[in-house]
Amino acid sequence: MIIDARRALPGSSFDAEVCVIGSGPAGATVAAELADRGLRVIVLEGGGTGRDRTADDTYRGVAGEGAHDPVEAVRQKRLGGTSAVWGGRCAPLDDVDFSEREWIPDARWPIAHDELRRYYGRAQRHLDAGECEYSAAASGFPDPSPEVTETDALRWDDLWRWSPPTTFAPRMRTLAQTGRIRLFTHATVTRLDRDPVGGAATEAVVVPRRGQEVRVRAREFVLAAGGLESTRILLASDGYGGSGLGAGIGNAHDQVGRHYMTHPVGEVGRLRLTPAGQALGLGYAVTPEGVYARRMLSLAPSVQAEQGLGNLKAAVWFADPKDPSHRDALLSTFALTYWGMGRVRAGFKAAGTHAQYTSTTGISRHLRNVVGDPRRVARFARGWARPRLTGERHLPSFMPLDSSHCRLRFDAEQTPSATNRVTLDRERDALGQCRLRIDYSVSASDRQSIATSLTLIGKELERTGLATVDLSDVERVGDLPMTDGTHQMGLLRMADSPREGVVDARCRVHGTPNVHVASSAVFPSSGAVGPTLALVAMACRTADGIS
Template identity: 25%
Template structure:
């Protein structure tokens, strides 16, 4: 790498960084781009992750289950689920404590870039409602489902899953105007001049050798935790403001997630969409129960998706030889790591190694299907280009577990801060009572809707008095990180403006889910990709 001035320097090479680089390169083939990655291709442990301290490991995954510091970033262990945010996420509501600092106009603007985003994620057309797809229009999740407050037509789309590091490495290296350097940490920006421009960034490699980079524009796309750390270390960037934005490092949020009930459908079990659908392009889709915006607003509840799932793998009472076989494979140390990323594996096994004799009995009773079903699943999941995204087993009883995935309130007490010496990143994270009570209320509404239409009913796994504590124990995030550098219309409310530019600067941007002020029901990866495409256009056409 020479001493030239780059047109654009991007810090971080996860999906956001890669998409920004590739889209900007397409729009500006004559301009130069530097893509800076802290991790190395053989990275296992690293000093940055080792310096993160999490106060609440009950509700937050350990560090190495939350980040991937190497080319490809979070996509290295991403499941491939592509989900859209909803209109209600952009509407301020009392339950989120005036924490909605973006708006519907921005939502509509970002949606213009969904087709390009879907192409990067290889998840087909950017259609997230079955009523937009002719072959599925007006179909139902199960016999007799009908509800004025709940939709069963919203879907998640699935990528290959696209491992961005593998998928786009050749394209990045073949692109003559993109330079990738690995093993460098972005450490210090120079102070902005009077008009807010910053020209120099100091990089430090793993051997503490310093390198200075000069660029016309900078994009921080290092993931929520590291993007926040970089800004906390560079408060001089805000010298042209009256003060450092109050919200920097605050409102850290993710999702509540888990299972507290099953659904018993009354109709024909063969007509229940319990697993994946495929569109005409062979893309995997999956239905979700979602609560309509008017209902959420009127009842002051949080945006939540609920989908059909398998019973708990670790509990042999399910009686499925195939599930017992897959559970035992997941708890096998070497094999389990190959079958699923740590956070996903934990959601399946819950860290439990127990009742192995009963699981073995299930396998024997179910033989040979105990082995043949997992074998077919293994082939579809690992041997095909368009991989089976997950495993959902048919229930002849028409009974399925329900998995909830709920918005979290932007709570000021959930923070990412630096230690006094500046060497450690401290994460303080908890759940509020309103987070949990909303989950309970929405399960009750689903139950009432199913019973009213004659479609089915919910069967709770715990006594009603225990639901609050059970949800609090089972909900664990830290993977879907957002909120700490949030979008707003002013520095009094947020850290970046609607174009992702840091307040007080003229040419530094943040492209991370940390800019999302509300978490909604969706995991943030796909929607962040749409912001990355939009940012590449903003950098190209800005005045």
């Protein structure tokens, strides 16, 4: 059953055994897992089946100290959540992310990686990412040629795999239409209310439109509304019927919204792959079961420990499209496309690392490049469009590696810092809620760690004979914007004590154990891979803890 909450009578209430807040990858996973066990589940989605002005307004934030992408541009409030614009990239966290590292304080997980690893296979099925196999050697990638010098410092066997990508809106519709769950749309949760004696959460207060309230009572609540929105709900839940007696659920020690981490990303350097590097397969390849994958480059944990570095994943990337002197029709097409989307602020693809294309210059020269080789552009466009129209798995991203040179693109770990945080601002949104204020920056020490890691990776690529490398521009890492907010981690971190975090080792909010959080916001450390696979694995684990 799908219910538009705006049509509910003001003051009406609904009951369920479990109330899941959010319909993105985490919320949809929890809902499906619980429905499979026969529990009565209500899912509350703040948006509708598509974009709408009110939902978009409630996701606008207030800029604080530092620099961060507009938060309405890096998330989607709609059925299926941000999976509607997800690129599909999957990879597990590393063992090193769970280890004790004295050079990265406040990054300790209260669980071992093995506890999460046993859920990756289930998460993989929810994400439709093929086999849970992240070794290049075991996935059909070529072995290094005899010309490649062995190395213990550089790893290239780890993989990213790509979901088609999966959007969870159709799955939520199916769950609702078959009667396995009740799904409410336009059901923004403004707060959770608690029992004044026992402290357990009793109901979610829903505001479909300003001045209208609907309530959902449940035995268990699962916050799965994304890192930022789940944080807002806990901060706004002052405890007891909106009386203002509390400081937010789980916030007795001012931990809610702190230690905000994302993944600093960027591209640097000039590389030319040798024949041995080309033969290794550093671009996209298709695994035996038909899933796109590619190698990631990283430093061995021993090197990270020796140098005191955070985790970092690199990939060979195409030349900088913004400079038309490359005279490449495809690169110019790419630059013009993202320049146009940035100019009209076309949502998700106008933020993060894509925002750099708003500074593209030489537009007329780019156009001449495109006109100069229309067949190349047409061939690529046909191959790009067909699977997207038919629903087949498709090449995950634009990736020509046949230009005069390539670059290194990196995704880096960010050190948790209590000063990177979100709080409630006095400014109100269209539903009367306080907006989030974002105070966020990437530290100088993290930038130095990134630069050192890239330098070491570049040296190993040279030494092993995989590429000739020029990283003379690596100092640019100190000035790159690094404002990407698409991966939202650390805000509701997992810890054994409420003095150090918001949820316990089972992802239950300290002091309110019938509120569970299914989100990458519980990650105490960020790792260096996209969080989707790990957060869906965590969602499966959370569902297992609800009876």
